Amino acid sequence: MSVTLTDVKSILLDIEGTTSDIQFVHKVMFPYSRERLEQFVLSHQNLDEVVEAINLTQQTVKAEQGQEIDLEGAIATLLHWIDRDRKHPALKSIQGLIWKEGFETEAFKSHLYPDVKPKLEEWARSGLKLGIYSSGSMATQKMFFSHTVEGDLTPLFSNYFDLTTGSKKEAMSYEQIIELLGLAPNKIVFFSDVPAELVAAREKGLRVVHVKREGTASWSDVPEVESFQEISFVS
Numbered sequence: 001m002s003v004t005l006t007d008v009k010s011i012l013l014d015i016e017g018t019t020s021d022i023q024f025v026h027k028v029m030f031p032y033s034r035e036r037l038e039q040f041v042l043s044h045q046n047l048d049e050v051v052e053a054i055n056l057t058q059q060t061v062k063a064e065q066g067q068e069i070d071l072e073g074a075i076a077t078l079l080h081w082i083d084r085d086r087k088h089p090a091l092k093s094i095q096g097l098i099w100k101e102g103f104e105t106e107a108f109k110s111h112l113y114p115d116v117k118p119k120l121e122e123w124a125r126s127g128l129k130l131g132i133y134s135s136g137s138m139a140t141q142k143m144f145f146s147h148t149v150e151g152d153l154t155p156l157f158s159n160y161f162d163l164t165t166g167s168k169k170e171a172m173s174y175e176q177i178i179e180l181l182g183l184a185p186n187k188i189v190f191f192s193d194v195p196a197e198l199v200a201a202r203e204k205g206l207r208v209v210h211v212k213r214e215g216t217a218s219w220s221d222v223p224e225v226e227s228f229q230e231i232s233f234v235s
């Protein structure tokens, strides 16, 4: 379906299932972090980001299960969270540190759907502000887009938002994004493959588009596209 959006100033993009194949994240990036997590945490346990992430993991387990856990317990929890695809800031922070090495050694490059780069370039050229909202940490998002199969896309982006703004399924997160962007909510459009994220964004007045890539279930509640080529903006 083609979608025409009028008077939009800012585009907010999900990554997994929207700009990039969910299989790349789940079958390449998650296993890479899973295989290295224990060794990474043990050998970097004094690094500030690791200390913070382990503390946060321990606090979450205490709050949710009433249990005190040690470093080994925190590592086991983080591995369990990878298996469950839990979007937790401590896990995303540690995964980001591990993925940094993967990107820098070119163990992998970020997947992009073929329609993504040309359309992002076109939209940025026309003056639209592009931003990312992903559960992956901001550091990971920047690495992800600077190491894609089609080169460095980071010059196209003006904003990055992650779980420090809140869960993508909570309406309050979008209220914060609206404030940070300094725009009326109806000047912002959010693209995602996940209906619950679009519902939360819509609740705060953002315009939303469901991106239905191969393997994504259809959702007829909002405008839906299979490719960014189906989207146009008019002022």
Ligand SMILES: CSCCC(=O)C(=O)COP(=O)(O)O
Binding pocket: 014, 015, 016, 025, 029, 087, 092, 095, 133, 134, 135, 136, 137, 140, 141, 144, 168
């Ligand atoms: C930025 S690549 C890694 C993304 C990630 O860790 C993840 O869990 C994807 O979550 P999203 O909110 O983008 O669906």
Ligand SMILES: [Mg+2]
Binding pocket: 014, 015, 016, 017, 018, 192, 193, 194
């Ligand atoms: Mg997604």
